[in-house]
Amino acid sequence: MEKIVLPEIKDLHLIEVYENNGGYSAAKKAFARSTDDIIDEVKKSGLRGRGGAAFLAGLKWSFMPKTTNKPKYLCINGDESEPGSFKDRQIFEYNPHQLIEGILIASYAIGANTAYIYIRGEYHKWVKMMQKALDDAYAKGYVGDAMKATFGTDFSCNIYVHKGAGAYICGEESSLMNSIEGHRGYPRVKPPFPAQNGLWGCPTTINNVETITNVPWIINNGWQKFASIGAEKHPGTILYGISGHVNKPGVYELPSGMLLTELIYEVAGGVPGDKKIKCVIPGGSSMPPLRGDQLEGIRMDAESLKAAGSAIGTAGIMVMDEDTDLLKVLLRIAKFYHHESCGQCTPCREGTGWLEKILKRLASGKGTSSDLDLLITVANNIEGNTICALGDAAAWPVKFMVARFRDEFEKYVNKEIQLPVKNKVHAMRGTAVPLADIKH
Ligand SMILES: Cc1cc2nc3c(=O)[nH]c(=O)nc-3n(C[C@H](O)[C@H](O)[C@H](O)COP(=O)(O)O)c2cc1C
Numbered sequence: 001m002e003k004i005v006l007p008e009i010k011d012l013h014l015i016e017v018y019e020n021n022g023g024y025s026a027a028k029k030a031f032a033r034s035t036d037d038i039i040d041e042v043k044k045s046g047l048r049g050r051g052g053a054a055f056l057a058g059l060k061w062s063f064m065p066k067t068t069n070k071p072k073y074l075c076i077n078g079d080e081s082e083p084g085s086f087k088d089r090q091i092f093e094y095n096p097h098q099l100i101e102g103i104l105i106a107s108y109a110i111g112a113n114t115a116y117i118y119i120r121g122e123y124h125k126w127v128k129m130m131q132k133a134l135d136d137a138y139a140k141g142y143v144g145d146a147m148k149a150t151f152g153t154d155f156s157c158n159i160y161v162h163k164g165a166g167a168y169i170c171g172e173e174s175s176l177m178n179s180i181e182g183h184r185g186y187p188r189v190k191p192p193f194p195a196q197n198g199l200w201g202c203p204t205t206i207n208n209v210e211t212i213t214n215v216p217w218i219i220n221n222g223w224q225k226f227a228s229i230g231a232e233k234h235p236g237t238i239l240y241g242i243s244g245h246v247n248k249p250g251v252y253e254l255p256s257g258m259l260l261t262e263l264i265y266e267v268a269g270g271v272p273g274d275k276k277i278k279c280v281i282p283g284g285s286s287m288p289p290l291r292g293d294q295l296e297g298i299r300m301d302a303e304s305l306k307a308a309g310s311a312i313g314t315a316g317i318m319v320m321d322e323d324t325d326l327l328k329v330l331l332r333i334a335k336f337y338h339h340e341s342c343g344q345c346t347p348c349r350e351g352t353g354w355l356e357k358i359l360k361r362l363a364s365g366k367g368t369s370s371d372l373d374l375l376i377t378v379a380n381n382i383e384g385n386t387i388c389a390l391g392d393a394a395a396w397p398v399k400f401m402v403a404r405f406r407d408e409f410e411k412y413v414n415k416e417i418q419l420p421v422k423n424k425v426h427a428m429r430g431t432a433v434p435l436a437d438i439k440h
Pocket residue numbers: 048049050051052053054055077078079080081082168169170171172173174206207208209211212388389390393
């Protein structure tokens with residue numbers, strides 16, 4: 001596969017440097033074209049969402065109603081709370097103006113005069129950096145009313161940075177909107193979908209930070225060029241976040257569809273001590289884990305990962321070497337989703353607690369082989385039966401980790417290993433269910 005080496009531009013986060021490198025010229029070009037034309041360009045580029053579901057960005061924009069007497073909104077999702085994902089913050093830090101320019105173009109295309117950049121509560125540093133970039137863009141007349149004169153257009157857009165309060169669930173698009181509205185971050189039942197009934201009941205589009213940051217490049221270079229990069233059905237570059245047992249962890253911008261093994265061994269420098277890989281989670285902690293001995297030929301794009309029994313998610317690749325205790329890993333993941341469940345629906349509220357409890361029982365050496373089946377049953381009963389996809393996010397790692405690494409988990413059943421469980425099993429939120437009841 002052809003490798004693209006992107007020039008590293010020093011201080012690109014500064015507005016003058018961004019301007020000197022062609023910054024805000026894509027917005028000017030876009031405003032001179034029709035909104036349908038821009039949507040069409042993004043559709044043809046094949047740009048897919050980088051926030052988890054890999055949905056086609058142009059198609060999503062086309063769902064926005066053309067005629068409505070309500071205001072329309074754009075929300076940029078920078079909640080980035082999925083364990084293993086740390087790429088959007090690179091954009092806030094190193095390339096915030098390309099995000100702002102992307103927001104202007106996307107807002108124009110969908111007819112939104114207001115956009116929000118929702119940033120995760122813990123990202124204090126990046127909230128400040130993004131706000132500084134936005135202030136500079138306002139001062140230069142690229143955002144707000146002044147942009148009409150700057151770009152010679154009738155269109156204007158105000159952009160606001162909205163800081164979350166540190167809840168993973170607020171990354172789910174409908175609870176993100178509730179959070180912006182000042183309500184508790186509860187996901188909404190869909191339909192209606194945001195394009196019909198979003199922020200304050202008005203048509204709204206929600207896109208990930210990285211998705212929107214691709215847009216100025218597409219306008220400047222044309223859809224054909226974007227579509228020619230990387231995997232045919234999932235084109236463009238991707239910010240791969242590689243962490244865990246690799247020599248050079250980090251975020252790497254490279255074409256989509258890279259071989260997972262190439263990313264781990266060549267880009268991220270391989271595994272410390274040349275140890276074997278036991279497990280890889282390819283797209284953030286909620287994606288189905290892959291066995292280390294079955295990575296050959298798997299590429300980092302939506303189609304290839306689906307065929308391999310996983311998904312691209314946020315392209316946050318977590319590498320675990322042969323010495324990793326997978327029960328420890330899974331218990332940590334299960335605890336996270338249990339803690340982050342908003343509690344609205346029973347399968348997720350109760351099921352995530354049961355998963356954690358059963359895993360703790362296995363870790364303490366009191367588990368049985370049937371507990372392994374029980375984990376899969378509970379996960380199956382959560383999956384697809386909840387208001388939002390946090391239920392699936394909690395179910396998948398458990399279901400697939402246990403099924404794909406059963407041998408590892410049997411070691412606990414056979415008392416070959418026992419984890420020191422430091423924390424007592426906490427009572428679950430809502431109605432506490434006695435463990436004995438789960439078995440019936
Ligand atoms: C529990 C949960 C958490 C999510 N967290 C994020 C997040 O932090 N950032 C993000 O972009 N998408 C997140 N998503 C996906 C969003 O709901 C939405 O699909 C995405 O922002 C759409 O952007 P895209 O089409 O550009 O990928 C999350 C989904 C769920 C169910």
